[in-house]
Amino acid sequence: MSFVDFRGQIYYNNYFKYCPYKETNLTRFLLKFLRLTVLLSCLSGSLALLGANWLWRPGAFDKIDETVFVGDALYGLNENRELACLPFLQADNELRDWLRFQIDQVPDAESIGSQALIEKLQEQNPSIAGASVYIVYARKPEDLIKKLSDWSGTLDDELTHFAARLFKSPGYRGIGCVALMAEKLPLFSPALLSSKADTFYNYCAICKRPHLGKISAASRSIVLECPLCSKKYDLLAVSMKGDYRRVNDYLLGFEPQVLLPETKTRRDELYAVWNSVLEHCRYQKDFAGAFGQRDSWQTPVETHRYANGDCEDTSILLADWLISRGFDARVALGRTDRYDGHAWCVVELDGEQYILETTDTTPDPRTPPLVGNIGRHYHPEFLFDREAIYFRRNKGWVSDYWTDNAWIEVTHGGEVIAPGEVASRR
Numbered sequence: 001m002s003f004v005d006f007r008g009q010i011y012y013n014n015y016f017k018y019c020p021y022k023e024t025n026l027t028r029f030l031l032k033f034l035r036l037t038v039l040l041s042c043l044s045g046s047l048a049l050l051g052a053n054w055l056w057r058p059g060a061f062d063k064i065d066e067t068v069f070v071g072d073a074l075y076g077l078n079e080n081r082e083l084a085c086l087p088f089l090q091a092d093n094e095l096r097d098w099l100r101f102q103i104d105q106v107p108d109a110e111s112i113g114s115q116a117l118i119e120k121l122q123e124q125n126p127s128i129a130g131a132s133v134y135i136v137y138a139r140k141p142e143d144l145i146k147k148l149s150d151w152s153g154t155l156d157d158e159l160t161h162f163a164a165r166l167f168k169s170p171g172y173r174g175i176g177c178v179a180l181m182a183e184k185l186p187l188f189s190p191a192l193l194s195s196k197a198d199t200f201y202n203y204c205a206i207c208k209r210p211h212l213g214k215i216s217a218a219s220r221s222i223v224l225e226c227p228l229c230s231k232k233y234d235l236l237a238v239s240m241k242g243d244y245r246r247v248n249d250y251l252l253g254f255e256p257q258v259l260l261p262e263t264k265t266r267r268d269e270l271y272a273v274w275n276s277v278l279e280h281c282r283y284q285k286d287f288a289g290a291f292g293q294r295d296s297w298q299t300p301v302e303t304h305r306y307a308n309g310d311c312e313d314t315s316i317l318l319a320d321w322l323i324s325r326g327f328d329a330r331v332a333l334g335r336t337d338r339y340d341g342h343a344w345c346v347v348e349l350d351g352e353q354y355i356l357e358t359t360d361t362t363p364d365p366r367t368p369p370l371v372g373n374i375g376r377h378y379h380p381e382f383l384f385d386r387e388a389i390y391f392r393r394n395k396g397w398v399s400d401y402w403t404d405n406a407w408i409e410v411t412h413g414g415e416v417i418a419p420g421e422v423a424s425r426r
């Protein structure tokens with residue numbers, strides 16, 4: 001029997017790491033030493049000689065071009081990263097603007113702690129997975145760049161972006177620089193998964209809050225679950241071509257050009273379509289897929305063309321065909337008393353709900369497969385049609401595939417239309 005495995009595939013979590021720069025005893029000692037040196041230099045009368053190199057001159061700060069400084073600093077950092085075989089950091093305007101705002105809105109930039117800054121960054125920027133902040137001081141921009149290059153925190157292979165803001169240090173320490181390096185993640189999309197990216201940020205379709213996500217590259221069928229509200233809200237599966245698609249996108253609006261027998265009632269028509277799928281498609285366990293991959297999904301066109309498929313392939317073909325003929329049909333994924341992973345088609349017609357098997361059944365109109373009759377053997381976890389995915393509200397037996405009491409309806413790219421859900425949101 002075919003196997004639709006959507007269980008245990010939730011690799012979604014919120015993770016955030018940071019490595020704030022901490023002033024060490026050594027740096028404190030060196031700063032004291034520097035101050036002492038300057039003091040001694042003044043006393044010894046070599047002020048003129050040292051002034052050009054060491055002493056801070058008021059007004060000099062305004063002459064520094066920060067864009068040039070950031071470019072030079074980045075060059076130095078990337079030289080180190082190249083030696084360590086790490087990908088280059090990029091300057092980031094969004095981070096730059098955010099950092100500028102944070103530094104410029106406080107009267108005393110020195111009072112900003114790296115830890116507090118990182119926490120704020122995480123709070124306000126959902127795309128940031130990790131960050132490192134370094135607050136450093138020097139008498140000259142060149143020395144700042146030198147100090148930044150020596151920052152071992154830059155050698156983290158997950159860091160992607162860089163930004164820096166200079167400020168006037170009111171104390172003896174000259175120019176201050178807040179350097180920020182971050183791991184910036186892309187926004188989730190099925191196309192992104194197809195491009196083999198496994199970390200990203202996303203907005204939960206139910207509570208609407210952003211969160212970070214990481215998905216195992218080995219996952220073929222993916223359930224996205226929000227770590228904040230603990231609700232499942234998205235369902236994706238890999239196609240025969242190897243790209244990820246949202247499950248709705250397998251229902252293409254396909255109706256095979258097949259001559260169906262003349263029918264009198266809608267129920268007869270339902271049976272005619274169902275019989276046609278059963279007769280046309282040979283059941284084939286999905287063991288290889290197109291590129292030797294396990295469990296890839298076929299579109300209805302592919303299933304009809306190849307005249308075979310496993311349970312989800314034929315259920316998708318049947319549901320798509322029925323929907324094309326105006327039936328209210330959905331694909332159900334879950335398990336049955338006999339099989340751990342299974343897919344079937346459900347249809348609501350004249351107030352009755354039918355469970356349509358597409359693998360090992362001989363339809364007999366005298367014993368219609370109504371949910372009321374055989375539903376107790378089926379345990380659906382997810383449903384989908386062309387527009388929405390339906391997630392279970394609670395555990396337990398589902399006697400109704402259409403009630404809002406049992407299902408949370410989620411549409412992507414549109415509004416969530418789950419009546420019971422709206423009130424409890426946030």
Ligand SMILES: [Zn+2]
Pocket residue numbers: 204205206207208209226227228229230231
């Ligand atoms: Zn949520």
